[in-house]
Amino acid sequence: MAGLIGILAFDKIWNINKFLYYGLIGVQHRGYTRSGVSLLSEGGLIRTARSSVAPEDLEFGELEGWAGIGYAGTSNYPIQSEGISLAIDGVIKDQEVFVKELEKDPVEAVKRNKPTFTFVAITKDGRIIAYRDYLGLKPLSIGGFGFDMAIVSSEMTSMNVIGGELRREIEPGEMVIIDRLNVESMKLFSPEKNYCSIEYIYQARIDSFVDEKEIYSLRLRIGEKLAEEYPIEADCVVGVPDTALPFALGYSRKSGIPMDLGFTRTGSPIRTMLASDDFxxxxxxxxxxxxxxxxxxxxxxxxxxxxxxxxxTLKNTVFNLRRLGAKEVHILIGSPKLTSKCPYGVAVPEEKELIAANLPDDEIAKVIGADSIHWLSLNGLYSAIGHRDLCVGCMTGKYPTR
Incomplete structure (x- = not known):
């Protein structure tokens, strides 16, 4: 899981480092344990800074430039060679070989490797190269800041933060090459459209728009589907912040059970699914x-x-609710069961670590201390999203490339 951004100013008088910094914060919900930027300055010099901290804590130092890329995720990107710097969302093999091929001929490099990852790159001759994987697993969009800058980003949220606006989503299998005089688009592969279901359920921000779907409205429909599939007699509905709040609102509207805001936050948001250690x-x-x-x-x-x-997470949460006097706690999950590891870079671990892959529902309820637990059905997910052009490999063990 990663958030990518690339910005290119059409006039070299611009210094885009602050645009890049705040734009990167706009996608840090996609990954926050590593961050990095590469900026291109006059004379074709690419300078890179990387850190094992969130983007908001990344030290830019004296890095300046009129074009650049940024990364927020779990790996040590961007990767830089003499003439190019690359950041990816997904899993790459032989990254040094791919970077060299990309530097020599971007189109041929992608055609030869047919990657299942999405990337943005900056070259020393002043181009941003953006490619979205042909399966559509990882989102990528293009937009602008007036007539002054072009922006590519994993989500429109980073464009909104810096006052830019979305033009369109880049299609699966499409490459976009941007320089100061031109924006060129080419379809390198026919899209196979296996959109990542986790993007809809968890990864994308609720104010985002991914694969022609408004995330907030979609998550409301997931909550409504949960209410249809699991009508429970209860006094209140509570969503776990932030992702599940629209689920709870949809469930409340459909069931008529009042919704409560049951939690308050301390400090900056931490997405526990993306955390790299138990502490x-x-x-x-x-x-x-x-x-x-x-x-x-x-x-x-x-x-x-x-x-x-x-x-x-839920075991700790249910314990605290019991301690505060909850009479019953019924758990609903806004996704089907996660039972298989993701080979494409989503933070779903090995099967042995996935509780739903190893225990029946009644045992899981006992382990976490709940009165009952239920998951959204696969058909319920398809219905809420409105199509079946999805990768659900982490739920079924069946993957688009296997």
Whole structure:
């Protein structure tokens, strides 16, 4: 999982480092344990800074330039050679070989490798090269800042942050090459359209627009589907911030059960599914899920979350709700069961770590201390999204490239 951004000013008088910095913060929800930027300055000099911190803590130092790329994720990108710097969203093999091929001939490099990852690159001759994987697993969009800059980004959210606007989504299998005089688009592969289901359920921000779908409205429909599939007698519905709040709102509207805001946050958002170690996961849970006692005391609660990986987050949360006096806690998950590792870079671990792959529902409920637990059905997911052009490999074990 990663957030990518590329910005190119059509006039070299611009210094785009602050645009790049704040634009990168606009996609840091996609990954925050590593970050990096590469900026192109006069004379074809590319300078790169990388850090094992979130983008908001990345030290730009004296880096300046009129074009550049940024990365927020879990790897040590961007990767730089003499004439190009590259950041990817996905999984790459032989990255040094690919970078050299890309530097020599971008079109031929992509045609030869047919990558299942999405990337943005900056070259020393003043081009941004952006490619979206032919399966459509990773989103990528193009936009602009007036007539002054071109922007490519994983999501429109980074464009909005810096006052830019979305022009369109880049299609699966499409490459876009931008320089100061031209924006060139070419379809290198026919799109196979296996959009990542996790993008809709969890990864994309709720104010985003991915693969022609408005994420907020889609997540409301997921909540409505949960209400249709699992009508539960309860006193309140609570969503786990932030992703599951629209699920809870949709469930509440469909069921007529009042929705409560059951948690308050401490500090900056931490997405525990993306955390790289157990300590960060536990601390992240406490930071983002500080429960409000009056929302739960002496109540039968429907608690909705976006996914369940190991069960650590929900076990801790249910314990705290019981401690605050909740009479019943029924868990609903706004996705089908996660049962298989993702080979394309989504943070779904090995099967042995996935609680839904190893225990029946009643045992899972006992482990996390809930009265019941239910998952959105696969058909419910298809219905909420409105099509079946999805990769659901982490839920079924069947992948587009296998």
């Amino acid at each position: 960060t996961k536990v601390v992240g849970i406490q930071l983002k899920l500080n429960p409000i006692k009056t929302a739960f005391f002496n109540k039968r609660v429907v608690l909705i979350d976006d996914s369940m990986v190991t069960g650590t």
